[in-house]
Amino acid sequence: MARTAPLSGFPELLPAQRHVEQQVLARLTRTFELHGFANLETRAVEPLDQLLRKGETSKEVYVLRRLQATEEGNDSGLGLHFDLTVPFARYVLEHAGKLEFPFRRYQVQKVWRGERPQEGRFREFTQADIDVIGRDTLAFHHDVEVARVMLAALGSLAEPGGIGLPGFRLQVNNRKLIQGFYAGLGAPDVEAVMRVVDKLDKLPRERVHTLLQDDAGLTAQQADACLALASITTPDTSFVEQVRALGVEHELLDEGLAELAAVVEGCAGLVTDRVEIVADLTIARGLDYYTGTVFETRLHGHESLGSICSGGRYDSLATDGRTTYPGVGISLGVSRLLVPLLTRGVVVADRSVPSAVLVAVVEEDRRAESDALADQLRARDVACEVAPSAAKFGKQIRHAERRGIPFVLFPGSAGEHPQVKDIRSGDQTTVDPTSWTPPVEDLHPRVRFDEQEQQ
Amino acid sequence: MARTAPLSGFPELLPAQRHVEQQVLARLTRTFELHGFANLETRAVEPLDQLLRKGETSKEVYVLRRLQATEEGNDSGLGLHFDLTVPFARYVLEHAGKLEFPFRRYQVQKVWRGERPQEGRFREFTQADIDVIGRDTLAFHHDVEVARVMLAALGSLAEPGGIGLPGFRLQVNNRKLIQGFYAGLGAPDVEAVMRVVDKLDKLPRERVHTLLQDDAGLTAQQADACLALASITTPDTSFVEQVRALGVEHELLDEGLAELAAVVEGCAGLVTDRVEIVADLTIARGLDYYTGTVFETRLHGHESLGSICSGGRYDSLATDGRTTYPGVGISLGVSRLLVPLLTRGVVVADRSVPSAVLVAVVEEDRRAESDALADQLRARDVACEVAPSAAKFGKQIRHAERRGIPFVLFPGSAGEHPQVKDIRSGDQTTVDPTSWTPPVEDLHPRVRFDEQEQQ
Numbered sequence: 001m002a003r004t005a006p007l008s009g010f011p012e013l014l015p016a017q018r019h020v021e022q023q024v025l026a027r028l029t030r031t032f033e034l035h036g037f038a039n040l041e042t043r044a045v046e047p048l049d050q051l052l053r054k055g056e057t058s059k060e061v062y063v064l065r066r067l068q069a070t071e072e073g074n075d076s077g078l079g080l081h082f083d084l085t086v087p088f089a090r091y092v093l094e095h096a097g098k099l100e101f102p103f104r105r106y107q108v109q110k111v112w113r114g115e116r117p118q119e120g121r122f123r124e125f126t127q128a129d130i131d132v133i134g135r136d137t138l139a140f141h142h143d144v145e146v147a148r149v150m151l152a153a154l155g156s157l158a159e160p161g162g163i164g165l166p167g168f169r170l171q172v173n174n175r176k177l178i179q180g181f182y183a184g185l186g187a188p189d190v191e192a193v194m195r196v197v198d199k200l201d202k203l204p205r206e207r208v209h210t211l212l213q214d215d216a217g218l219t220a221q222q223a224d225a226c227l228a229l230a231s232i233t234t235p236d237t238s239f240v241e242q243v244r245a246l247g248v249e250h251e252l253l254d255e256g257l258a259e260l261a262a263v264v265e266g267c268a269g270l271v272t273d274r275v276e277i278v279a280d281l282t283i284a285r286g287l288d289y290y291t292g293t294v295f296e297t298r299l300h301g302h303e304s305l306g307s308i309c310s311g312g313r314y315d316s317l318a319t320d321g322r323t324t325y326p327g328v329g330i331s332l333g334v335s336r337l338l339v340p341l342l343t344r345g346v347v348v349a350d351r352s353v354p355s356a357v358l359v360a361v362v363e364e365d366r367r368a369e370s371d372a373l374a375d376q377l378r379a380r381d382v383a384c385e386v387a388p389s390a391a392k393f394g395k396q397i398r399h400a401e402r403r404g405i406p407f408v409l410f411p412g413s414a415g416e417h418p419q420v421k422d423i424r425s426g427d428q429t430t431v432d433p434t435s436w437t438p439p440v441e442d443l444h445p446r447v448r449f450d451e452q453e454q455q
Numbered sequence: 456m457a458r459t460a461p462l463s464g465f466p467e468l469l470p471a472q473r474h475v476e477q478q479v480l481a482r483l484t485r486t487f488e489l490h491g492f493a494n495l496e497t498r499a500v501e502p503l504d505q506l507l508r509k510g511e512t513s514k515e516v517y518v519l520r521r522l523q524a525t526e527e528g529n530d531s532g533l534g535l536h537f538d539l540t541v542p543f544a545r546y547v548l549e550h551a552g553k554l555e556f557p558f559r560r561y562q563v564q565k566v567w568r569g570e571r572p573q574e575g576r577f578r579e580f581t582q583a584d585i586d587v588i589g590r591d592t593l594a595f596h597h598d599v600e601v602a603r604v605m606l607a608a609l610g611s612l613a614e615p616g617g618i619g620l621p622g623f624r625l626q627v628n629n630r631k632l633i634q635g636f637y638a639g640l641g642a643p644d645v646e647a648v649m650r651v652v653d654k655l656d657k658l659p660r661e662r663v664h665t666l667l668q669d670d671a672g673l674t675a676q677q678a679d680a681c682l683a684l685a686s687i688t689t690p691d692t693s694f695v696e697q698v699r700a701l702g703v704e705h706e707l708l709d710e711g712l713a714e715l716a717a718v719v720e721g722c723a724g725l726v727t728d729r730v731e732i733v734a735d736l737t738i739a740r741g742l743d744y745y746t747g748t749v750f751e752t753r754l755h756g757h758e759s760l761g762s763i764c765s766g767g768r769y770d771s772l773a774t775d776g777r778t779t780y781p782g783v784g785i786s787l788g789v790s791r792l793l794v795p796l797l798t799r800g801v802v803v804a805d806r807s808v809p810s811a812v813l814v815a816v817v818e819e820d821r822r823a824e825s826d827a828l829a830d831q832l833r834a835r836d837v838a839c840e841v842a843p844s845a846a847k848f849g850k851q852i853r854h855a856e857r858r859g860i861p862f863v864l865f866p867g868s869a870g871e872h873p874q875v876k877d878i879r880s881g882d883q884t885t886v887d888p889t890s891w892t893p894p895v896e897d898l899h900p901r902v903r904f905d906e907q908e909q910q
Binding site for chain 1: 468516
């Protein structure tokens with residue numbers, strides 16, 4: 001076993017880093033379940049024809065082949081899923097008869113993309129998705145609901161006592177608003193306008209202004225209006241007035257304005273100093289796929305990570321020809337968010353094991369005493385481990401220290417209570433083994449967001 | 456999206472079934488962490504040369520190919536892992552400098568095997584592994600430890616108030632014992648004897664007796680002794696006396712007897728009426744791979760599932776040529792255990808959503824009141840959801856009923872307290888929304904093991 005170099009694009013975490021990820025996933029899971037979302041897992045593979053329905057993703061698929069397959073039937077016809085939306089849509093069609101609609105689920109799984117190895121591109125990563133899917137119809141208030149649930153989830157990651165991430169900005173836009181605006185403006189090709197405006201983050205404003213005329217057939221005045229629309233960002237519903245001031249009228253625009261205002265208003269109660277929501281008419285990504293509400297999310301101070309949480313409304317997330325299943329959802333890029341922060345040491349856990357206590361072993365023949373003490377602690381929900389050898393106590397203490405275990409418990413001699421040492425302070429006291437537990441804040445590894453490290 | 460037939464070998468669960476799996480995994484995780492095992496995840500892929508080190512598994516590997524790869528470099532050189540041991544060994548070598556030894560980890564992940572589609576064979580399934588790995592040396596007491604931890608974990612699945620699985624039998628054997636016995640007996644080819652004895656579960660005893668003479672070069676008397684050894688099973692250390700009575704002497708036999716006795720004795724305190732441990736000298740599987748202790752496990756009343764939890768001691772779980780890493784571990788086949796029980800309806804959860812309460816909506820314009828009531832419940836850790844439409848209350852109650860949600864909360868008119876209906880009893884009472892919570896046993900879906908269904 002010689003080849004042990006890391007594989008580019010397949011991030012792996014050390015135990016303390018994985019603990020941070022576990023904490024993040026536990027908080028997300030808790031929020032999703034408090035809102036009635038049931039968990040699902042779908043198989044890792046889908047038939048290739050499912051995965052390739054959208055041509056532009058085909059290059060990213062890993063195809064599976066059985067090693068011993070005959071030459072003729074080389075490929076299995078299966079590929080690894082590259083997101084959780086395609087498998088979820090297939091799952092809903094396959095199990096529709098056994099599901100209750102509107103169906104609400106969350107899903108936390110790995111996905112794979114056969115990217116060429118490249119800095120910062122993951123080939124395996126974890127996503128956490130929530131979706132609500134209806135049969136035939138799905139009320140608009142579910143758009144507000146998924147935004148609220150994801151804001152609550154992000155809020156739980158930003159709590160200073162929890163993970164302490166620096167804060168998030170959920171950006172919402174609406175395709176009906178944009179499309180209605182362009183149509184009301186008299187654009188000859190609405191899709192072409194969207195494609196050009198989408199280039200605003202790569203090209204200078206003047207260049208986009210020119211392209212809107214050359215490629216999308218707008219007048220200079222119409223192009224002005226499009227750029228004015230694309231610059232509107234408000235933390236409240238005042239965007240409605242700003243859009244109205246541009247003087248464009250269209251039924252679809254009205255609908256989009258009302259929907260976007262409803263999302264922003266519906267989420268107002270969840271805004272904190274660490275989690276904000278904005279109506280952001282500049283975000284364009286996803287407008288191609290989605291049919292109404294569109295979400296993106298930035299982590300404060302780490303905007304270079306891009307959108308770490310995106311989604312929106314599909315009028316037809318799945319269809320079997322007879323029945324259509326509209327849906328709305330958001331996908332949080334867990335690896336996209338965490339791996340860079342963990343790798344740079346911005347977020348750390350203070351120990352590499354769950355153990356709050358190391359039970360020392362006095363001599364190998366008395367290991368059973370230490371095992372019994374450990375079991376007493378476990379019966380009170382205290383994670384602990386027993387020293388691997390009856391080495392000198394100094395060595396056993398260092399064993400705990402290297403793992404970040406805060407307490408060492410020394411069994412007493414016959415008839416004596418054990419002593420416990422807090423290895424941070426050095427304090428050592430006699431304790432009653434039937435009742436002692438570490439302070440609650442030491443029971444589990446603590447996660448710390450380190451502002452110093454983030455530069 | 457037409458092709459929605461299930462893929463053979465890739466089991467998928469419905470939400471209520473997945474809840475059972477989540478409960479099982481939560482209990483396993485809790486036990487592993489209470490014993491100081493840290494969680495790890497390894498990437499899903501390994502270089503093919505790693506996966507193919509053991510020839511006999513090569514046929515089961517799924518190889519990955521990027522869909523857009525050029526003809527020349529068709530395969531990525533990567534395959535999906537078929538267990539969690541090979542990736543863990545590679546992980547230890549790759550990260551050895553950043554790990555503390557003995558290193559204890561648990562790992563719960565999917566694995567894949569490119570089997571031909573066949574009844575009961577999974578091509579994707581979940582395993583839960585615990586291992587302790589040392590650098591250069593690993594004390595024997597860790598063999599006892601992993602047995603104790605897995606017994607505690609299995610015990611948590613068999614608790615009547617929990618999952619309520621019918622009970623487990625952990626069977627332990629020891630390769631040194633077997634090998635030492637054959638050597639002490641004067642067998643000319645110890646490996647050959649092991650291979651023949653391994654056929655006892657397929658061939659009649661007389662046939663094995665003949666083969667031991669013809670293929671393994673034993674005398675009839677020696678063959679008698681081997682078969683006598685292979686029939687010994689005791690729930691305590693009395694096997695030592697039974698083996699001694701066969702009159703064979705060998706240093707390795709002594710060592711094996713002492714180790715096996717230590718495992719059985721060390722676990723005695725964990726035996727309950729639902730979880731037992733036996734020294735079982737009939738189990739042979741794994742003797743080829745392992746170098747000392749060997750584990751297998753049967754679920755009471757479901758022996759046809761085979762061993763649902765297996766493992767043992769490796770003197771060299773990993774090596775980089777200079778350093779050797781001995782290890783001991785056990786792997787629980789979560790899918791192997793659960794999928795047949797779930798599919799046959801032997802284990803069920805009583806609802807398909809986490810929600811304990813459905814908050815009714817009086818009229819669509821008053822949805823915000825229902826949202827606020829739901830948030831009050833969530834602040835007290837009560838999972839709930841708000842009705843999807845302001846339909847007639849009878850329809851909203853049926854919405855809850857179909858999901859198994861036990862309570863419906865009706866917002867009161869202005870200035871009035873809401874009312875809550877237990878839809879199982881039909882009882883409806885006025886409650887204070889700032890303090891009411893459902894009874895604790897209704898807070899989460901309940902899992903039930905149904906003895907009636909198991910026939």
